[in-house]
Structures are given as C-alpha cells and as structure tokens.
Amino acid sequence: MSRLSRVYRLAVGGFFAYKAATLLVNALTFPRLRPRPTPAGPRVSLLVPARNEAHNLPHTLPGLLAQGAHEVLVLDDGSTDGTAEVARQYGARVISGQPLPAGWHGKPWACQQLAQAARGDVLVFTDADVTWHPGALGAVLHELERSGADLLSVYPRQHNVTLGERLLTPLVDDVLLTFLPAPLLRLPHPSAAAANGQLMTFRRKAYERVGGHALVRADLLEDVAFAQRLKGRGGRLALALGEDCLGVRMYRSYPESVAGFGKNAGAFHGRSRALLLLSAAWHLAAYTLPWLLPARSLRGLPWLRAAGLLERLLVNLVSGRRAPADLAEGLLGPVTPLLTLPVYLRATRRRVSWKGREYEQGSRL
Template identity: 80%
Template structure:
C-alpha cells in the first residue's frame, strides 16, 4: 500500500511538473498590439447583473480599445448597473426576463449577440480589466490561431489576503493539468475555456447555435468549448499577460461561493468523483507533511512539489511579487481550504447572483 501511494504521488507530481514545463514554452501569452484597422467590425459585449462596483474599473479601458461598439446588458440589476454603464459611455440594453430552460449568463450573452452588429463577438465579464493594446492582442491571437473560439485567462489581480487563498487555483489547474498541445486533439475532454473573455467569429458562433448550445449549463464556458469542439470547431487559449487582468473575487467567502457553483460540473456531476478528488488532493498535498521524512527521501520531493507548484504557476502567468510567490506556501493547506467548496457543491441547489439553480 505504501509503495502504491508512493508511485501514485510521484507520477502525479511528475505529470504536473511536465505539463507546467511544456506550457512555459507552448502556452500563448498576449502582448499589447496597436488597434487594427478592422476593429470597427468588433463588438465588445458585457453581461452585467449587479456589477455597478466593477463597471468603473472595466468600462474606461474597454471603451478606449477602439472597437466598433461596446454593449452592456443589464440583467435585472438592482444596484444601478445600467445608470453607471450609461454614465461611463457604454451602450446599455435591458435584459429580457429569463425564459424557462435557460440559466442567467447564457441568456444574457445570447441577447448581447442578437443586439451586436460586429463580425467578431468578444464577451467579457465586468470584473475584467482591459489595458492599452488588449483588443489588438486578442484579435491578433484569434487570427494567428485560426480558432473559432479564443478564450483568454486574464492575469489574477488579488488585493486582499482572502482573495489569494483559492482564486489563483484557476491558473494552477489549467497550466499543470492541460499541456497546450493537447488542445489540438478533437476530443471534448481536451477542452477548457474561461468565460471572463471569449472571442468568436460571428459565423462560428452562429454555426453552433450561439449560447443556446449551453443554455442550461452552470459551467457554460467549458461546456461551450466542449460543444464547439464536438462539432468540429477549433479552440484556442491564451494567457492575458500584461494586457488583460481580472479581480475575480473580493474575499475567501466569495471564492467559496463562486467555485462551489462550478465544482459539481467540473467533476462530471458525480458526487463520488468529487469525494475522490478531495481525498486525493488531501493525500497529495497535506499528507506528505504529516508523514515522517526520516529515511524517506521521496517525502521531501513531494513536500517541495506542494509548495513550489503555485509559485511556479504565478511566475508563468506574470505574478512575480514576493507576495505572489509566497502563495506557494499555501499548498499543504489548500485541500483544507477547498473543503467548503466541495461541501457547497454537494448541495442539490446552488445560488448565484440571486438566482437558484438545481444541480
């Protein structure tokens, strides 16, 4: 039993290290580019439900990109989202009531696509930060990759200590589990996407049916990528680099709520798989620090892996301050920090932005 666990841990951390090394060279990173002449054919689309606190950070940079239009869909907000968006200069549309069989964000995005005039549709969340040269960078990568869908993982911009506990795991999961070359495979399982920024050629978006493809999906971004690939579409991913950032959650509690909404879908809607996932990560990241290391050199290797992983991921994504790199020290306790996420995801019903969804 001890030998089997040792072999599994070694293989697990070996695979993750190899994936990270491959992605250090192969994963695209956006670099600022001048706004191209064709930017007038681009629609920048923002689904917004109670986002008045985020829009002042998003819209000035978004409006400065030079796109043909910027549209904010006010999805029945109660906090003055529409008024803030209009005051900042965006075109605002009021969302229609949520129809049966749809979840909130897919319905908001579908309405935005219907209202847009552009040949390129770029959906971006309200918590994303667009810096100078971002639109040019996204359009260049979309064309370079030849993708029907380009999804960007913005650089995490965490401010408070509670934001750092779980939010950076988005990057760690992507970069240590999915080597970039696997995206070329046709299998649905070799898919990922981030709904914070998704760029489509309109023809490809309409070809797969728009967001009706994922109308009932809580994890609509990954589901869209899988559905598009299953129909023969081409998927590409990129890191936001210096030009696209995000402040995803404002506290540990917000992180638990947000990740808890998606965790059940991430684990194939299987409670058994969720329990196995939590148990394995507890064994991989926490157990090595509880085992006696004397006479077991492998224990020190595993311990090193648990604290180096997040630091190396942060280096790759461009988060390189001393505080960013120190996040690696959270590795051994990360499984314990994720326990509330798993417990929340185990519920039959989850809530998000004031709406309740059956899992």
C-alpha cells in the same frame, strides 16, 4: 517500507511529476498576448453581461471603451445596484435584459441577448471584472487571426489584493497550466478543450452556426461546455494567457471564492459526488498528508513536501504573477486542500445559488 507506503510514494510522486511536466510544456508553448494597435477591421462588438456590477464597472469600463471597438454593449441583467446608470455614465450602450426564460441559466441568456443586439463580425464576451489595458483588443484580434480559431478564450492575469482572495482564486491558473498540455488542444476530440468565460471571442459566423449560447443554455460550466460542443461540431478552439494586456479580480474574499468555485465544481466533476469525494481525498493525500507524517516514516518525503510547496510558486511565475506576495502563495500548498473542503461541500448540493438565482446541478449528484 511497506507496500502501501511504496504505492503512496509512487502515486503522489507520479502526480507531481505529471503536473511539473505539463507546466514545463505550457511554459514553452502556451500562447501569450502582447499589446498591439487595434486594426481597422473587422467590426468588433465588446459585450458585457452585468448583474450587480456597479462596483466593478468604474474600474473596468474606461479601459474597455478606449479599445477602439465598433461598439461596447452592457446588458443589465436585473441589477438592483445601479449597474445600468453607471454604465451609461461612462458612455456604454446599455441593454435592459429580458426575464429569464424557462430552461435557461442567467449568463448564457444574457450573452444570447447581447449577441442578438450586436452588429459586429467578431463577438467578444467579457466579464465586468476584467480590466482591458492599452493594446488588449489588438492583441486579442491578432491571436484570433494567427490561430485561425472560431473561439479564442483568454485567461486574464489574476490580480489578488487581500489574503482572502489569494487563498483559492490562483487555483484557476494551477488547473489550466498543470493539467492540460497546450498541444493537446490541437486534437480533434471535444474532450481536449477548455475555456474561460471571463473572455471568449467568437467569429460571428461560427457562433451563429452552432446556435449561439442556446448551445449551453442550462450549463453551469457554460464556458467549457461551449468549447467542447463547438469543437465537436467542427469548430476550432484556441486559448491564450492575457499577460500584461488583460487582468481580472475575480473575488474579493474567501467566502466569495467558495461560492464561485462551489457553483462550478460539481459540473467540473461530472456532477458526481463520488468524483468530488475522490478529488478532495486525493488532494489531501498529495498536499497535506506529507506534512502530517513523521519525517522518517517515508523515503522521499522531503521531495513530496517540496513539490507541494513549489507548485503554486512555479505556476505564478509562468502566469506572470511575480510580486513577492504572489510568490509567497506557494506556502499555502499544504493547507489548500483544507481550504477547498467548503467548495466540495457546496458542490455536493443539488441546488446552488449565484447572484441571487438558484440552479439545479443535475441528477447524477
């Protein structure tokens, strides 16, 4: 075996070994929500930033309104599809969003307005596509109290229906569970942080102490940036899996997934085209190349192929997605890097569009 082949085998094998070890640690230690009754206190505001979400609200608002929170506020962020009318029809209090100020991105501005209108001691920002099942709010508040966190961010269980949405959206769980060991979140350094903007729960005093969403007013990856900056200012961060309490259907098709992930991928890679290129090339080398090489060209090749196939299956088991169709997603391992190439391409652009708005990605690209 040539020196280059040996280096390749060791590098890819080490990569899969690290991800497997991290997944095992997270399977044993990652907090998981369990349904609980909503306690009498504190006062809780459930806050929904909504821009053209009339198709989601009929499915998600009833469960949100049934949680027993002090209030449920929906901010209509310039929708053109009747979002406000749908929200009022189901009984939510609707706020009309103000025009986007210079220097702000859409979601941080919507969340800032919601926080200013809210009266709760606990602020729960939840996306319009997140489904709240019975006992979810009690579970969130219990975990907030148990962890002592200033910010608790929850990852709802992915609910994917069509083949198109199964291609990429499960990668959210893969990145969370195979790259960041949960115990590292206890480290004080801001880089040991993650968050999911689909559900972020703040103690109001901590939220106001750091300036609210003004802290991340111009960040495309505002959830992770908020977690890092809050932690850097002495705040405490906690994460949890939503399990049976919370679900989400992020995107309805492969093109929607490309647009959504393409919006964030540049920021996730430090707005560096070089890192985007290296990331794309590395994943092709790790997951796709083993299936293109001749069977006897490399010692250990069957193990590399097996690792690439098993990873998504095991991630889905840990995240609670155990239906046969969910487990079959593991077969996508070898082609997933090819499917992500449009995401990387979109992320290299200096401007990205999302929900009818365009944003600058930053000069580093």
